[in-house]
Amino acid sequence: MIKIENISKSYVKGKKSVDNLSxxxxxxxxxxxxxxxxxGKSTTLKMIxxxxxxxxxxxxxxxxxxxxxxxxxxxxxxGFVPDNPDMFLKLRxxxxxxxxxxxxxLSSADRKNRIEELTKKFEIYDVLQNQMQSYSxxxxxxxxxxGVLLNNPQNWLLDEPMTGLDPKSSFDLKEMxxxxxxxxxxxxxxxxVLEVAEKLCDRIGIxxxxxxxxxxxxxxxxxxxxxxxxxxxxxxxxxxxxx
Amino acid sequence: xKINKIFSLTKVFLKNSFKSIGRNNADGEKKRIGLILLYIxxxxxxxxxxxxxxxGMIQSLALIGQEQVFLNLFFLGLGLLFVFQSVFSCINxxxxxxxxxxxxxxxxxxxxxxxxxxxxxxxxxxxxxxxFGFLPLMIYGIVTSAGFLYYIMSIIALIVFxxxxxxxxxxIIMIIMSFxxxxxxxxxFQMIVGTISILLIIAIQFLAFGNTEExxxxxxxxxxxxxxxxxxxxxxxxxxxxxxxxxxxxxNIVIAIIEIGKVILFTIIGYAITLLIGQKIYLKGAIGxxxxxxxxxxxxxxxxxxxxxxxxxxxVKKEFxxxxxxxxxxxxxxxxxILMPVLFLAIALAGGNGASNxxxxxxxEIIKGVNPVIIIFIITGITQFLGMMIYVxxxxxxxxxxxxxxxxxxxVSFHKQFIYKIIPNIIxxxxxxxxxxxxxxxxxxxxxxxxxxxxxxxFLFAVIRSYLELLVDLRKPKLQWDTEYxxxxxxxNLIWTMIYGMLAIGLIIATAxxxxxxxIDARITISGLILALCIAFYFLDYYVxxxxxxxxxxxx
Ligand SMILES: Nc1ncnc2c1ncn2[C@@H]1O[C@H](COP(=O)(O)OP(=O)(O)OP(=O)(O)O)[C@@H](O)[C@H]1O
Ligand SMILES: [Mg+2]
Numbered sequence: 051m052i053k054i055e056n057i058s059k060s061y062v063k064g065k066k067s068v069d070n071l072s073x074x075x076x077x078x079x080x081x082x083x084x085x086x087x088x089x090g091k092s093t094t095l096k097m098i099x100x101x102x103x104x105x106x107x108x109x110x111x112x113x114x115x116x117x118x119x120x121x122x123x124x125x126x127x128x129g130f131v132p133d134n135p136d137m138f139l140k141l142r143x144x145x146x147x148x149x150x151x152x153x154x155x156l157s158s159a160d161r162k163n164r165i166e167e168l169t170k171k172f173e174i175y176d177v178l179q180n181q182m183q184s185y186s187x188x189x190x191x192x193x194x195x196x197g198v199l200l201n202n203p204q205n206w207l208l209d210e211p212m213t214g215l216d217p218k219s220s221f222d223l224k225e226m227x228x229x230x231x232x233x234x235x236x237x238x239x240x241x242x243v244l245e246v247a248e249k250l251c252d253r254i255g256i257x258x259x260x261x262x263x264x265x266x267x268x269x270x271x272x273x274x275x276x277x278x279x280x281x282x283x284x285x286x287x288x289x290x291x292x293x
Numbered sequence: 294x295k296i297n298k299i300f301s302l303t304k305v306f307l308k309n310s311f312k313s314i315g316r317n318n319a320d321g322e323k324k325r326i327g328l329i330l331l332y333i334x335x336x337x338x339x340x341x342x343x344x345x346x347x348x349g350m351i352q353s354l355a356l357i358g359q360e361q362v363f364l365n366l367f368f369l370g371l372g373l374l375f376v377f378q379s380v381f382s383c384i385n386x387x388x389x390x391x392x393x394x395x396x397x398x399x400x401x402x403x404x405x406x407x408x409x410x411x412x413x414x415x416x417x418x419x420x421x422x423x424x425f426g427f428l429p430l431m432i433y434g435i436v437t438s439a440g441f442l443y444y445i446m447s448i449i450a451l452i453v454f455x456x457x458x459x460x461x462x463x464x465i466i467m468i469i470m471s472f473x474x475x476x477x478x479x480x481x482f483q484m485i486v487g488t489i490s491i492l493l494i495i496a497i498q499f500l501a502f503g504n505t506e507e508x509x510x511x512x513x514x515x516x517x518x519x520x521x522x523x524x525x526x527x528x529x530x531x532x533x534x535x536x537x538x539x540x541x542x543x544x545n546i547v548i549a550i551i552e553i554g555k556v557i558l559f560t561i562i563g564y565a566i567t568l569l570i571g572q573k574i575y576l577k578g579a580i581g582x583x584x585x586x587x588x589x590x591x592x593x594x595x596x597x598x599x600x601x602x603x604x605x606x607x608x609v610k611k612e613f614x615x616x617x618x619x620x621x622x623x624x625x626x627x628x629x630x631i632l633m634p635v636l637f638l639a640i641a642l643a644g645g646n647g648a649s650n651x652x653x654x655x656x657x658e659i660i661k662g663v664n665p666v667i668i669i670f671i672i673t674g675i676t677q678f679l680g681m682m683i684y685v686x687x688x689x690x691x692x693x694x695x696x697x698x699x700x701x702x703x704x705v706s707f708h709k710q711f712i713y714k715i716i717p718n719i720i721x722x723x724x725x726x727x728x729x730x731x732x733x734x735x736x737x738x739x740x741x742x743x744x745x746x747x748x749x750x751x752f753l754f755a756v757i758r759s760y761l762e763l764l765v766d767l768r769k770p771k772l773q774w775d776t777e778y779x780x781x782x783x784x785x786n787l788i789w790t791m792i793y794g795m796l797a798i799g800l801i802i803a804t805a806x807x808x809x810x811x812x813i814d815a816r817i818t819i820s821g822l823i824l825a826l827c828i829a830f831y832f833l834d835y836y837v838x839x840x841x842x843x844x845x846x847x848x849x
Contacts, residue, residue: 101702125703140619145611151601152604152607153704165599
């Protein structure tokens with residue numbers, strides 16, 4: 051469960067990239083975070099994960115642990131896939147995964163099973179011995195996702211996880227999200243693509259220019275469009291996009 | 294026309310590689326100007342050293358009326374410097390800089406890219422020239438009371454001279470890159486080329502100046518003339534060397550113009566050849582070169598690979614892997630820790646087994662009489678001096694680049710990660726210290742017990758410096774970079790490594806002086822210093838722990 055209360059962030063004074071945002075992602079829920087480029091999706095995710103400090107005032111809890119006052123406890127409770135998967139490219143894939151397993155203190159047996167299971171599923175098992183700089187964008191994306199899933203975190207945070215994945219991997223990832231939510235865990239991911247949100251998410255939040263302008267299910271959203279022309283416009287902007 | 298295109302392309306490349314200085318405009322003009330002044334000061338300092346050394350050489354040569362030998366040596370040295378600089382720059386700028394990928398799809402002809410890239414490198418070489426080349430030539434002019442023509446010709450020579458070595462190197466590198474498909478082994482290739490170049494520089498130093506210790510001016514001059522024989526030899530191959538020297542020493546303007554005309558002609562021909570060859574082969578090597586890394590399929594062998602480690606070990610291992618696998622980081626951060634003391638050792642040994650054996654004996658005699666405290670302080674000072682060349686802590690965050698945000702979202706406290714990040718720096722300092730111990734052990738044979746306080750003091754200083762250096766990097770991490778050079782070379786923060794090293798040396802000297810002046814017992818002085826360092830360490834660590842959230846705020 052993730053709870054965000056009244057957080058704001060300005061990178062430069064006077065210009066709010068995220069503006070007084072409140073949000074709750076319940077256990078067992080897949081939540082899609084939608085918005086055009088520069089809307090503030092990544093900024094919000096970075097605040098949840100502790101990468102960015104929010105401007106004073108609000109607070110963020112991950113399973114009841116505040117990222118501001120109990121950061122370590124909070125950080126143990128989520129796994130984060132950043133938007134840029136180019137990480138530690140000089141490490142071999144297997145070294146990267148082992149390093150993460152050490153950080154999350156997985157036992158030798160556990161990590162062996164997890165790593166083999168996950169990487170075989172994503173079809174990167176065969177390249178684990180190569181340095182990650184030889185991986186394609188999608189492969190890097192996959193290994194970062196595998197790394198996050200190693201210790202099976204209670205909450206998943208993913209920043210545009212589908213970009214760069216081929217259809218099969220994209221499908222697999224979505225399936226895994228569903229399974230994860232069924233186990234009573236929560237998933238929060240950002241995307242530009244409305245269609246993904248429609249098929250996958252229990253609820254969606256639409257953010258534009260730092261402000262959350264809609265939260266609810268897909269059908270609720272459709273209802274709302276009938277009343278609100280500017281939301282409709284944004285909707286078009288999002289659906290117009292190529293998949 | 295085309296010129297315009299090339300000009301703007303050059304500007305883009307230059308901006309890309311000098312971004313470092315212009316970035317971070319958020320934190321105030323004043324600070325930036327201060328840092329730039331600091332840089333100018335250090336450059337001026339280097340230039341002054343060069344000038345001073347040249348003055349000495351010219352004087353010794355003038356005594357025997359051979360001052361022109363200096364010009365030969367000067368241009369030979371400058372040429373070698375440019376060859377080495379070009380090897381690094383060409384590989385990096387032509388093949389491994391990220392802007393290559395951006396430029397390749399644009400509708401540009403290969404020769405336009407090559408010309409712009411060459412210009413980019415040339416600009417950096419001119420900066421080198423201003424630092425190392427300008428003053429010696431001016432001093433030569435003054436000492437030999439040369440005429441106006443000399444100065445004009447010198448400046449033209451300085452402008453033209455770097456071009457040909459650069460062209461030569463770039464052609465060679467383009468050929469290697471297109472033939473050998475070396476790009477697959479990019480990292481190893483760069484490491485090998487880099488290490489060989491450094492070893493070559495050292496070897497040449499030895500050949501040329503074997504042991505210069507305790508020589509009289511006349512002997513120095515003799516040595517220099519011997520080296521000059523090498524110039525004649527090489528001069529036949531480096532075709533611009535002789536005409537350039539003839540041009541600047543020409544008696545009348547006609548000869549000067551003819552000779553410099555030759556140089557310019559050679560350069561133009563060089564350009565033509567380079568562009569012709571480059572047009573054909575550059576793209577072949579450049580495409581896909583920034584990807585690198587082999588893609589062999591290998592089986593994951595055995596259980597051992599899945600072995601669990603504690604976080605600290607795993608983290609430090611990761612740091613070392615990235616340090617040693619990245620050729621630029623390896624060469625700039627790891628190699629100096631090992632090579633510098635070895636160089637030191639080698640020079641001292643060369644001095645020891647040559648003419649000055651008696652000198653060595655007398656040094657040993659003197660040392661027996663000297664207060665061991667002084668020896669402790671001197672050797673500790675040397676270890677701190679060598680520590681100034683180890684930039685691992687100063688770049689620990691910046692090296693991660695865009696992956697740095699990883700630090701922020703893993704469940705390991707910032708304080709712990711701070712310590713893991715500086716451990717490689719401390720380890721390299723210890724290695725460097727141990728090499729110094731071996732050197733001192735071989736040459737001076739001091740009492741073994743002296744090593745204990747030296748090690749303790751040196752170690753404490755290394756730890757404290759590492760803390761301070763990482764604090765510098767945290768205050769202004771440089772996370773957006775295209776090439777690794779931006780982190781380990783064009784990085785203002787590096788100057789703090791030097792400053793802290795000098796402060797450490799200053800503190801050591803101050804302690805020694807206080808001990809001498811107040812006639813304090815040696816054991817008390819040393820214990821006092823150790824105690825003071827421990828207290829300083831305690832407070833530093835306390836500060837880092839208390840302020841960790843704020844200290845890591847700039848990483849995102
Ligand atoms: N490091 C930064 N410094 C200054 N401003 C920033 C920085 N990062 C983001 N911003 C600004 O904050 C706003 C929100 O950016 P953010 O990255 O959160 O958008 P996003 O919704 O993730 O967009 P995208 O879909 O393109 O990923 C933008 O206006 C952007 O200009
Ligand atoms: Mg984003």
